[in-house]
Amino acid sequence: MPRLLLAFFFVVAASQASAERCSAVVNGSEIVVDSENFTTFANDVKRREKLLSWPSRKWNKAWGSPPACNSGVLYDYLATTVPTEEIATYCLTSTEDDGYFLIPGPRNFRGLCRKTVCERVNTTVDETTEISKSIAQGATKALTEPGGARAIAHQSGALILSGSAGTITANLASTGSTMMTALSAPAVLAAAGVSVLAVGGTVYMCRR
Template sequence: MLRPFLALLLIISASAATAERCRAVVNGSEIVIEADNFATFAEDVKTREKLMRWPSARWNRAWGTPPACLSAVLYDYLATTVPDNQIEGYCLTQDDKTGFFLVPGERNFRGLCRTTVCERVNTTKAETLAVTKSIANAALTTVTDPAAAVAVAHKSGAMILSGSASTLITNLNATSSTVVTALSTPAALTAVGVSVLAVGGAVYMCSGDAPEEDVPAE
């Protein structure tokens, strides 16, 4: 009688351990998070998102795969690994290939970007490497001019260059004609708070746009 009881206890314990974990793709790499340890920001997540996530979460656990992380849990997790000055004023955005990554911008109740929209720039491997190196080198330089581009080697793994489109063009002109072309569009030139990101082997251009509604993800 004792053996079946112990076996059942192990199954219950394993299920509980799995239930505490969730998975997410961040900067092109899959990570697994102990979700219960990152619930501070998640307390602000509305019940409707949790309810919509519940069916798929139950299915994944049944197959031994951690459910997808709620964005608020993921934001809390990143907040423990990223310095305060690199998490405040940042929000989560998502791409099908790279997964989640942090960008400058206002966040909604789930930690997702409200006004910042990012588009992937179709750069070559050589251009991506050149942009990454350029931003990394700039991040080592102290920026004293308020009008200059601000470069950050983000602890989340992204290289971020922020400023006006014209300033970014000046900084990246020698590294990627594709990125310069993207920054030269009327929309980019008139946008407030433009950023170029090199993350997960890709380059993105991000800028402010119309606020997104605070609705649960599908």
């Protein structure tokens, strides 16, 4: 009997500890987040989602995997990788292949991007490398010219170059024809703002 009680308390304790965690795919990698550490924005999101009667994902005891993180937790978590003075201008977006990212753009109350559209650019390995290098160099130089492109290297591993299609083209002019073709599309040229996101071996172009 004592052994059974001990086992029972161990399972309960483990479940409670695990229940404080959630999982998500961020920047192409699966992560587990201690959700209680990221509640500033998440609490408001959770409250408003309940008011809208959004279904919540239950703990999957059969598989032993943590529940999916809600957008509020992910926003708070990724906000730690962005300079504090800039996070107000960021929103959370997601792609089918690489999960969630934080990019410049207006957001709704859940922290999700309102109008941003992200498309994967089928760059070659060499072109992806050159794009990543170019953005990283720009981030090191801290490009802050009025009307110019802004390069940011997130601690999360994402490299972002944002600005107008023209300024980004000027900064990535030597990176290859695939990226230049994508940037010259009519919808991109007409966009209010454009961001090129490089993470791992993948490049996305986002417009709003």
